[in-house]
Structures are given as structure tokens and as C-alpha cells.
Amino acid sequence: xxxxxxxxxxxxxxxxxxxxxxxxxxxxxxxxxxxxxxxxxxxxxxxxxxxxxxxxxxxxxxxxxxxxxxxxxxxxxxxxxxxxxxxxxxxxxxxxxxxxxxxxxxxxxxxxxxxxxxxxxxxxxxxxxxxxxxxxxxxxxxxxxxxxxxxxxxxxxxxxxxxxxxxxxxxxxxxxxxxxxxxxxxxxxxxxxxxxxxxxxxxxxxxxxxxxxxxxxxxxxxxxxxxxxxxxxxxxxxxxx
Amino acid sequence: xxxxxxxxxxxxxxxxxxxxxxxxxxxxxxxxxxxxxxxxxxxxxxxxxxxxxxxxxxxxxxxxxxxxxxxxxxxxxxxxxxxxxxxxxxxxxxxxxxxxxxxxxxxxxxxxxxxxxxxxxxxxxxxxxxxxxxxxxxxxxxxxxxxxxxxxxxxxxxxxxxxxxxxxxxxxxxxxxxxxxxxxxxxxxxxxxxxxxxxxxxxxxxxxxxxxxxxxxxxxxxxxxxxxxxxxxxxxxxxxxxxxxxxxxxxxxxxxxxxxxxxxxxxxxxxxxxxxxxxxxxxxxxxxxxxxxxxxxxxxxxxxxxxxxxxxxxxxxxxxxxxxxxxxxxxxxxxxxxxxxxxxxxxxxxxxxxxxxxxxxxxxxxxxxxxxxxxxxxxxxxxxxxxxxxxxxxxxxxxxxxxxxxxxxxxxxxxxxxxxxxxxxxxx
Numbered sequence: 001x002x003x004x005x006x007x008x009x010x011x012x013x014x015x016x017x018x019x020x021x022x023x024x025x026x027x028x029x030x031x032x033x034x035x036x037x038x039x040x041x042x043x044x045x046x047x048x049x050x051x052x053x054x055x056x057x058x059x060x061x062x063x064x065x066x067x068x069x070x071x072x073x074x075x076x077x078x079x080x081x082x083x084x085x086x087x088x089x090x091x092x093x094x095x096x097x098x099x100x101x102x103x104x105x106x107x108x109x110x111x112x113x114x115x116x117x118x119x120x121x122x123x124x125x126x127x128x129x130x131x132x133x134x135x136x137x138x139x140x141x142x143x144x145x146x147x148x149x150x151x152x153x154x155x156x157x158x159x160x161x162x163x164x165x166x167x168x169x170x171x172x173x174x175x176x177x178x179x180x181x182x183x184x185x186x187x188x189x190x191x192x193x194x195x196x197x198x199x200x201x202x203x204x205x206x207x208x209x210x211x212x213x214x215x216x217x218x219x220x221x222x223x224x225x226x227x228x229x230x231x232x233x234x235x236x237x238x239x240x241x
Numbered sequence: 242x243x244x245x246x247x248x249x250x251x252x253x254x255x256x257x258x259x260x261x262x263x264x265x266x267x268x269x270x271x272x273x274x275x276x277x278x279x280x281x282x283x284x285x286x287x288x289x290x291x292x293x294x295x296x297x298x299x300x301x302x303x304x305x306x307x308x309x310x311x312x313x314x315x316x317x318x319x320x321x322x323x324x325x326x327x328x329x330x331x332x333x334x335x336x337x338x339x340x341x342x343x344x345x346x347x348x349x350x351x352x353x354x355x356x357x358x359x360x361x362x363x364x365x366x367x368x369x370x371x372x373x374x375x376x377x378x379x380x381x382x383x384x385x386x387x388x389x390x391x392x393x394x395x396x397x398x399x400x401x402x403x404x405x406x407x408x409x410x411x412x413x414x415x416x417x418x419x420x421x422x423x424x425x426x427x428x429x430x431x432x433x434x435x436x437x438x439x440x441x442x443x444x445x446x447x448x449x450x451x452x453x454x455x456x457x458x459x460x461x462x463x464x465x466x467x468x469x470x471x472x473x474x475x476x477x478x479x480x481x482x483x484x485x486x487x488x489x490x491x492x493x494x495x496x497x498x499x500x501x502x503x504x505x506x507x508x509x510x511x512x513x514x515x516x517x518x519x520x521x522x523x524x525x526x527x528x529x530x531x532x533x534x535x536x537x538x539x540x541x542x543x544x545x546x547x548x549x550x551x552x553x554x555x556x557x558x559x560x561x562x563x564x565x566x567x568x569x570x571x572x573x574x575x576x577x578x579x580x581x582x583x584x585x586x587x588x589x590x591x592x593x594x595x596x597x598x599x600x601x602x603x604x605x606x607x608x609x610x611x612x613x614x615x616x617x618x619x620x621x622x623x624x625x626x627x628x629x630x631x632x633x634x635x636x637x638x639x640x641x642x643x644x645x646x647x648x649x650x651x652x653x654x655x656x657x658x659x660x661x662x663x664x665x666x667x668x669x
Contacts, residue, residue, distance in 0.1 A: 042302035
């Protein structure tokens with residue numbers, strides 16, 4: 001069974017199709033499972049698999065242990081897709097928004113993945129994939145609250161990978177560049193650099209199959225971010241990125 | 242945006258509103274605009290075209306399936322193609338399917354489509370248990386068999402509201418193959434005899450060579466599902482016509498040649514073989530955008546049906562008219578039909594129907610008007626899902642239940658809310 005956290009997002013829905021297509025049963029966790037009911041029936045019928053819907057709020061840390069215990073079948077793979085992004089200027093002036101960003105993207109993921117990791121360690125097989133972002137590779141003035149929350153997540157996943165390696169558990173850090181989703185619908189994204197949620201999902205599936213550690217999607221972001229990371233801070237601070 | 246119908250004629254610029262959910266649709270309908278639902282754009286003429294279009298194709302969740310009864314509940318944008326891909330491997334097939342699987346369930350209901358098994362199983366509405374319909378005021382009604390809105394909506398060309406979801410019965414099958422028998426006939430009389438002889442087989446259709454001197458010479462194909470437990474179905478790869486053919490490519494000579502070769506292809510007088518469901522039911526789906534072969538001006542498909550008693554006489558007259566006009570028809574499909582149903586605007590009546598394509602060119606509309614007169618004289622009518630040009634007088638004369646249809650449009654305040662170029666042309 002594959003557990004997808006933050007199942008209402010566009011990337012999560014495509015991941016659900018990707019795994020269902022390959023014969024996996026699913027547990028879809030989301031704050032609003034009523035809205036996912038038709039989606040779940042659809043995926044169940046189309047791919048002839050089982051789908052369970054579970055209410056889950058990634059920012060309600062205290063509920064996470066109970067949530068995981070309530071899963072009748074424990075997941076072989078867990079994919080965390082939950083994410084929150086508001087405008088940088090709003091986050092700067094409104095700490096509540098900063099906190100929401102950090103709690104959704106970082107603290108919440110840490111909370112649930114601590115629990116999942118502990119379980120997988122006893123099983124000695126399985127995987128964890130979490131959607132971080134290229135924005136976490138370097139803080140930029142235009143998006144550093146979101147970026148730093150994702151940087152935290154990337155660092156966490158890197159440590160987790162190091163820890164779980166001994167237990168034969170794969171940890172995949174997914175770093176999408178631009179993606180056409182509800183979250184970015186208002187932005188005017190450059191076509192060549194923008195992936196569809198379907199592409200991100202199929203890249204995730206393939207990267208898990210190939211036992212990869214870090215996935216940039218589209219692949220070109222690996223090189224873009226390499227350049228961005230190589231710029232000396234003394235120059236970088238003057239740039240308008 | 243330029244949404245097109247399959248015939249690429251007529252052309253209109255339209256605003257496209259995707260159907261996302263019920264709340265959004267009801268809000269959309271509360272504006273003072275008029276709309277027409279549009280599924281997958283496979284109706285040939287102007288029945289799904291207007292300035293404001295409700296695009297339903299992405300409203301396509303499978304909602305439920307009952308393994309015991311074969312009852313499938315889907316949103317209206319699901320295509321028959323999707324249903325087959327999901328269910329044929331599990332031993333189920335669409336009960337009534339037209340010559341393309343690339344249509345939505347909503348579209349299948351609206352045109353009350355029929356297929357090669359009409360003489361036995363009737364129209365698509367026969368397989369529909371119930372559906373939900375959003376009226377112009379946002380009210381959602383569940384429509385069951387025998388409701389007046391069922392009779393009006395099945396075949397009602399989207400003019401009674403937006404179909405949201407439907408429960409349809411699938412049929413149990415045990416193969417992805419059809420046992421097909423192909424019979425070459427000499428003339429129209431012989432073709433009719435072959436249809437009658439094989440009428441106990443569920444599927445039958447004939448390809449007629451309209452330009453031949455032997456009027457009604459045909460290749461009749463009949464068949465049924467095999468029973469070989471081979472359900473390992475995967476879609477065939479498609480060919481593509483990547484650009485518009487210049488309009489001169491299809492002419493009297495190239496079509497004659499095609500028809501000659503096609504007739505020649507069936508080697509013996511009677512031949513049996515095992516064919517895939519895709520090549521039996523959907524030979525043209527293999528070529529994406531085949532409508533481009535007619536060129537940028539587009540084409541119209543002329544499909545009429547005549548009552549059985551006047552079929553022979555009428556078809557003789559019409560086929561000789563077409564042969565003498567020399568207007569090219571790439572496809573001419575003849576078929577025997579069963580009983581008429583109760584729906585107000587469903588096309589089929591017991592008799593024979595012929596469907597032919599005409600490239601839009603000088604003189605075509607005049608020719609078709611002449612053919613209309615012959616069809617009317619023999620008590621027949623034309624299919625709305627194909628039509629882009631018939632006159633309102635022709636329609637009102639040939640569909641006797643048009644009054645009931647118009648009454649429903651009035652009764653539920655649909656006349657100002659749902660309109661297509663076709664409904665305005667035909668005054669319905």
C-alpha cells in the first residue's frame with residue numbers, strides 16, 4: 001500500500017494514478033476527504049485497486065501518531081506532497097503566514113515522517129518520498145520564507161536517508177522546478193522550464209523504481225540550480241532573483 | 242477559441258467554459274448567456290456549436306460499478322474509449338456503440354446514438370438506467386426511463402440541459418475479438434437479402450460503392466463476439482493525419498479508385514475471419530484527424546433513414562441521383578434498423594439508413610436539398626448528429642414528435658438557455 005499525504009494537490013492526484021496504474025492500493029490522506037470521494041471512486045474503478053480515504057491535517061502535529069496507528073494496513077511507501085506557498089511579501093509582514101508555511105512544508109513533514117521512519121526501520125523495506133522544491137536550494141529575496149521551509153525539508157530528508165540506509169529504506173527528495181498546479185495558476189511560468197503534475201508524478205515513480213536519492217524535475221533544474229548554487233554569496237546578494 | 246465539430250463545417254469562434262463541478266456550472270448558467278454542451282466534438286455538424294460552449298470532457302470520473310448487474314455510474318465527460326479500456330479486460334463492453342468510441346457518455350445520450358446492432362438492441366438510451374440533468378435554473382433532476390425529460394433528452398442534442406452523470410448497463414463479453422463474416426453483394430436487392438438473412442446476428446453493416454454502375458453493390462459485414470476468453474485488450478496505436486489535405490485530393494477519381502480497391506480487397510464472395518473489436522467497430526478511429534482528408538473547407542455527412550416498405554425504391558432513386566451527380570462520397574454506410582423508440586428526436590425507425598460524406602464544395606447543398614425531397618417523399622428523415630444544413634421545414638415535417646419536444650423546452654424554460662447553431666437554424 002502507498003500512503004499519499006496531501007492528496008488533494010494536483011501532483012498528489014497524478015501520483016495516485018501513477019501508483020494505481022501499477023497495481024498498488026492507496027491510502028489518500030487529506031484535510032478534506034469529502035472532496036476526494038469521487039476522485040477515489042474513479043481511481044478505484046479505473047485501476048481495479050483499493051483506495052482508503054483518511055482525514056489528516058499536516059499542521060496538527062499532535063494527531064499524527066494516532067493517525068498512523070489507525071491505518072489498518074501500514075504503507076510500504078509514503079509520499080508527502082503537502083505544501084503551502086503564499087506571496088513572499090505577505091509572509092514577511094505577517095508571521096502567521098510565515099509560520100503556516102514552515103509548519104506545512106517543514107514541521108508537519110518532520111512530525112509525520114518521524115513516525116513513518118520508525119515503522120519502516122522495523123520492516124527493513126519500503127520507501128519515503130517527499131516533495132521539496134528547487135526553491136530550497138538557495139534562499140532568494142523573492143521567495144525565501146517558502147524556500148527556507150523547503151531547505152529545512154531537504155536537509156531533513158538527507159539526514160533521514162543517511163539514517164535509514166542501514167535499514168534498506170529508500171528516501172527520495174523530490175525537487176520540482178516550476179509546475180503547472182493550482183498553487184501556481186496565477187503565475188506566468190516559462191513553458192520550457194515548467195513540468196505538468198503528470199510528468200512530476202511519473203518522474204517520482206521512476207525515481208523510486210530506480211532507487212534514486214534526489215530527483216530534479218524537469219531534469220534541467222539540476223543544472224540551473226547547480227549554477228545558482230555556485231554563485232559566490234558576495235555576488236549573489238546583489239542579484240535580483 | 243475555435244472549437245470545431247467533426248465535419249469542420251460550419252466554423253465559429255466560441256467562448257469555452259469547462260464543466261468543473263455542479264456549483265460552478267449552476268453559477269455559470271445563472272448568467273444571462275445561452276449555452277450548448279459540447280462533449281468530444283465528434284458530431285459532424287453544428288449541433289454542439291454556439292458562441293458559449295460548456296465543455297464536459299474533463300468532467301470524467303467513474304463513480305461506481307456493480308459487478309453483478311454491469312451497471313456503471315459515470316460522469317458525463319467519460320468517453321466510450323475510456324470505458325472500453327477499463328472494462329473490456331474485465332469482460333464488459335458497451336451495449337450500444339457508434340462507429341467511433343471517441344465520444345462522451347453525455348454525447349451518446351444527447352444524440353441517442355446507435356450502432357451496428359440497432360436491429361436487435363436499439364439506441365444508446367436503451368442501455369441507460371437513469372441520469373442527472375441540470376436545467377437552466379441550476380436545478381438538478383434525476384431522470385428515469387419513462388420520464389418526459391428522458392424522452393426529450395435522449396436524442397435532444399443537448400437542448401434540455403447539461404447531463405451531469407449517468408448510469409448505463411454494460412454487456413458481458415468473453416473476447417476482445419469478433420467473428421466477422423464478409424459478404425460481397427451484386428446489387429441493392431442482393432444487399433437487402435443478405436441483411437435479412439443475417440438479421441439474427443447482433444452486428445451488421447454494409448459499405449456501398451455509390452459511384453458504381455451496379456447500384457447498391459456492397460460489402461456486408463456481420464458478426465458477433467467470440468467466446469474464447471481472450472480479454473487481454475490493449476488499444477491499437479493510431480495513425481495520424483498531421484495536416485489538412487488540399488481540397489482537390491478527394492475527387493471523383495480518387496474516391497472511385499478507393500471504392501474499387503476496397504471492394505477488391507474482400508477476396509471471396511463470402512469470407513469469415515477473426516478481427517479485433519477496434520477494427521470491427523472503429524475502423525476509422527485508427528486514423529486520428531481523418532476528417533482532414535477533406536481539406537480546409539470541411540465536409541458534411543448526409544445520413545438519412547427510410548421506412549422499410551419504401552427503402553428499396555427510395556435508395557434506388559437516391560443512389561442513382563448521387564451517381565449521376567458525380568459528387569464524391571468517401572464513405573457510404575448502409576444498415577438495417579429495428580423498431581423506433583419513444584424518444585422525441587431519436588433518429589432510427591424500422592428500415593434502412595444510408596450515410597455518406599460530401600466535401601463542402603459548389604453544388605453540394607443544392608444536391609442535398611434534392612435528396613431531402615426524395616427522403617421526405619418516402620417518409621424518411623435525417624440524423625441530427627450529422628446535420629449542418631437541413632431546413633427547418635424538412636425537420637418539422639419528418640420528426641412527428643417535434644411538438645412534444647418543443648413543449649418540454651417551453652415547460653422547463655430551456656428555450657432561451659440552451660441553444661446551438663443547429664437549434665436556431667431548425668427553430669427547435
